[in-house]
Amino acid sequence: MSESSQHQHVSFDISGGSTHDDELNGYRNYYAPLSQTINSDHQTSPSTSPDSERDIHHVISQPQQPPPLQSSSSYYAQQQQQQQQQQQSALNKNAVDQYGGLSMSHTNEIIDQSKSHDAEQVVESSENKRYVRLNTLLGKGAYKIVYKAIDREEGYEVAWNTMQSAPKDLEHEIDILKSVRHPNIIAFHDAWYQKNEFVFITELMTSGTLREYIRKLSLPNNKIVKRWSRQILKGLVYLHGYNPPIIHRDIKCDNIFINGAHGEVKIGDMGTAEMKMGKKYTIIGTPEFMAPEMYEEQGYSEKVDIYAFGMCLLEMATGEYPYGECRNPAQVYKKVSAGVKPACLTTIQNPEVLSIIENCLGPEESRLSAQEILEHTFLAVEPDVVLLAADPTHVHLTLQVVFKGLDKLSVKFDFNGETDTAEQVVREMIEEQVLPERYQHHITKEINRILRDLDKPTEPEKEAHARHSIWRRDTDARPESEVQSELESVRMELDRVTEHAREIESKCDGFEGLARNAESRYREAMRNLRELQERHKIELEAAKSSPTTGHGSPFEDQQQQMPTNNISTSPPIEVEKLERDTPIEMNSPSARDALVSHILEEYSDDTDIEVFVQDCARASHRNADKAHEWIKKLQNQDIMTVGDLRDLHDEDWAGIGLTVFALRALKNMLKGKKLAGQNITTSGAYISGTGTNTPASSAPPSARLTPP
Ligand SMILES: Nc1ncnc2c1ncn2[C@@H]1O[C@H](COP(=O)(O)OP(=O)(O)OP(=O)(O)O)[C@@H](O)[C@H]1O
Numbered sequence: 120m121s122e123s124s125q126h127q128h129v130s131f132d133i134s135g136g137s138t139h140d141d142e143l144n145g146y147r148n149y150y151a152p153l154s155q156t157i158n159s160d161h162q163t164s165p166s167t168s169p170d171s172e173r174d175i176h177h178v179i180s181q182p183q184q185p186p187p188l189q190s191s192s193s194y195y196a197q198q199q200q201q202q203q204q205q206q207q208s209a210l211n212k213n214a215v216d217q218y219g220g221l222s223m224s225h226t227n228e229i230i231d232q233s234k235s236h237d238a239e240q241v242v243e244s245s246e247n248k249r250y251v252r253l254n255t256l257l258g259k260g261a262y263k264i265v266y267k268a269i270d271r272e273e274g275y276e277v278a279w280n281t282m283q284s285a286p287k288d289l290e291h292e293i294d295i296l297k298s299v300r301h302p303n304i305i306a307f308h309d310a311w312y313q314k315n316e317f318v319f320i321t322e323l324m325t326s327g328t329l330r331e332y333i334r335k336l337s338l339p340n341n342k343i344v345k346r347w348s349r350q351i352l353k354g355l356v357y358l359h360g361y362n363p364p365i366i367h368r369d370i371k372c373d374n375i376f377i378n379g380a381h382g383e384v385k386i387g388d389m390g391t392a393e394m395k396m397g398k399k400y401t402i403i404g405t406p407e408f409m410a411p412e413m414y415e416e417q418g419y420s421e422k423v424d425i426y427a428f429g430m431c432l433l434e435m436a437t438g439e440y441p442y443g444e445c446r447n448p449a450q451v452y453k454k455v456s457a458g459v460k461p462a463c464l465t466t467i468q469n470p471e472v473l474s475i476i477e478n479c480l481g482p483e484e485s486r487l488s489a490q491e492i493l494e495h496t497f498l499a500v501e502p503d504v505v506l507l508a509a510d511p512t513h514v515h516l517t518l519q520v521v522f523k524g525l526d527k528l529s530v531k532f533d534f535n536g537e538t539d540t541a542e543q544v545v546r547e548m549i550e551e552q553v554l555p556e557r558y559q560h561h562i563t564k565e566i567n568r569i570l571r572d573l574d575k576p577t578e579p580e581k582e583a584h585a586r587h588s589i590w591r592r593d594t595d596a597r598p599e600s601e602v603q604s605e606l607e608s609v610r611m612e613l614d615r616v617t618e619h620a621r622e623i624e625s626k627c628d629g630f631e632g633l634a635r636n637a638e639s640r641y642r643e644a645m646r647n648l649r650e651l652q653e654r655h656k657i658e659l660e661a662a663k664s665s666p667t668t669g670h671g672s673p674f675e676d677q678q679q680q681m682p683t684n685n686i687s688t689s690p691p692i693e694v695e696k697l698e699r700d701t702p703i704e705m706n707s708p709s710a711r712d713a714l715v716s717h718i719l720e721e722y723s724d725d726t727d728i729e730v731f732v733q734d735c736a737r738a739s740h741r742n743a744d745k746a747h748e749w750i751k752k753l754q755n756q757d758i759m760t761v762g763d764l765r766d767l768h769d770e771d772w773a774g775i776g777l778t779v780f781a782l783r784a785l786k787n788m789l790k791g792k793k794l795a796g797q798n799i800t801t802s803g804a805y806i807s808g809t810g811t812n813t814p815a816s817s818a819p820p821s822a823r824l825t826p827p
Pocket residue numbers: 121122123124127128257258259260261262263264265278305321322323324325327328373374376387388
């Protein structure tokens with residue numbers, strides 16, 4: 120018996136007439152007609168304890184309908200025994216050759232092992248041979264026993280539902296159920312009668328019911344509640360959108376199934392749904408989920424499903440079964456008809472959830488439709504605004520508002536970046552009723568975000584564009600001479616700009632030449648400095664070891680002698696000049712030190728190319744735009760890390776499309792990193808021979824490039 124059996128749904132024989140055939144005789148005392156129970160004012164039927172009353176099972180009230188399958192334990196045991204015997208003979212007869220030639224000789228064992236996947240065996244097949252039932256029991260409810268089966272035609276698993284007794288005149292309903300196709304409704308594939316059974320094949324759900332999930336999760340969070348609710352409501356929108364609407368009539372968390380892997384939620388147990396032609400008078404359902412009008416003889420509409428959805432939402436949001444405080448269906452009925460809401464409603468904290476539930480549990484005429492609830496702020500998914508197209512100047516844009524998960528059509532519209540504003544366009548769309556007003560703020564914000572994300576046209580671009588527009592607009596109306604002179608002036612402008620570009624280019628070449636000179640002078644200075652240091656060291660050593668050297672410390676002596684040495688004095692002056700001329704000085708000593716020490720940290724191969732290039736640009740005194748341009752060019756060549764850069768061959772470097780300066784800066788920086796045992800100066804150059812890869816700022820004074 121499924122967990123739901125504790126809260127079985129019950130149908131009340133409001134006509135008072137008994138419609139039960141002999142099958143029911145053995146378990147009559149497991150239920151009591153509602154009228155009887157209520158009249159006795161909470162008294163249970165003499166032979167029924169309150170608990171067994173909770174175990175009441177379905178009684179279909181329509182006079183002409185045969186009684187449903189019942190499930191008192193003894194009855195069920197009997198039925199199962201019979202079934203097993205039938206299964207065994209079915210096995211022996213036809214199953215072996217239907218599905219892989221499996222041996223079926225140990226049927227009883229197989230049935231005992233019916234829950235084990237290893238023991239999955241075919242036990243019977245449909246008359247048309249399309250479906251084969253396995254011995255894997257998926258679950259039992261008050262009406263149905265459900266097994267796993269295989270659709271041999273499509274090659275996927277399905278659920279094989281059996282009902283011991285069912286109305287024989289279901290052809291019409293079956294046709295309708297087969298035509299119901301929606302991602303949030305369990306698909307109904309086929310149905311037939313065999314022996315005493317009504318069998319129907321439905322989509323197989325792998326992760327149990329919503330109710331079991333709620334128990335597992337203890338309390339689903341808001342995000343899950345929203346996701347589940349949306350899916351249930353979408354299924355209801357579909358059912359209620361049928362003409363005439365299909366009323367499910369037994370929406371409850373036990374009848375909503377989950378495919379855990381994708382969080383898919385589907386409404387199941389469509390067996391109780393019926394086409395609604397005006398008002399119906401059938402009373403069937405689960406007391407806790409039944410709207411007050413279902414208890415009355417006035418008929419009801421698809422809004423009973425909305426009431427039941429409200430109860431599901433209550434259960435999802437509180438983790439409690441609605442009217443859990445009641446001990447039997449009669450108490451539930453009393454509360455429902457007196458307008459007393461379930462106790463757990465008071466524990467709802469979220470005002471939006473509360474307002475939806477209160478509306479669902481309110482009077483039928485004011486209950487929202489499934490579609491309207493979907494659009495409630497708690498459940499509505501805010502629409503996306505996407506940029507579909509933009510011209511090169513980013514003035515003429517095509518945007519689209521996409522309503523995710525809603526059945527609303529997306530809205531596509533043109534936007535002129537020069538003449539339109541997001542506020543005004545959104546207002547127009549609301550006035551024209553293409554957009555619901557509640558999205559005004561959100562969509563305005565989204566459009567503005569897109570405008571911000573687009574590179575704004577620069578002033579010259581705007582001017583050129585304006586000229587172009589004027590040209591296009593006015594060409595027809597203006598005299599030819601005027602057009603000619605405008606053309607002439609544009610040509611002159613173009614020449615001027617081209618000339619300017621050339622000048623800048625040649626200046627760049629000049630700067631490059633300067634940079635090259637500076638670099639070679641710098642190397643020269645380095646060489647001199649090294650020589651000086653070496654000589655200095657040797658002289659110091661010699662002074663220390665010479666006993667004849669008289670006065671003061673040998674070091675002081677040497678220091679005093681040094682200025683007289685031509686070679687030793689010139690390089691620092693040269694270096695100082697170099698440092699002044701070189702365009703890669705940093706603004707403040709601390710900034711330089713920081714950069715230097717940062718650069719000195721070895722760039723690992725997986726260093727992001729952006730980090731590396733930004734450092735390189737700073738070291739070479741290039742601004743952020745330049746760095747961005749270099750980064751883009753590198754990334755266009757799929758160079759994402761320093762490692763990628765290191766892997767480049769010489770010919771690859773040429774293909775990046777960077778200027779000679781940029782290439783050299785990057786290469787130097789890269790090589791610099793690789794030179795072990797070198798020091799770097801504040802200008803980003805390296806000094807060999809100091810032994811360790813420490814920042815110049817922390818190197819001994821003699822190793823510093825800056826003059827004393
Ligand atoms: N499509 C399915 N896929 C997988 N398991 C299913 C499917 N349908 C039903 N089951 C399993 O079978 C059990 C019984 O099904 P269900 O509850 O729908 O039967 P029922 O007789 O209609 O019961 P009730 O009316 O009391 O809800 C379920 O609890 C579930 O475990």
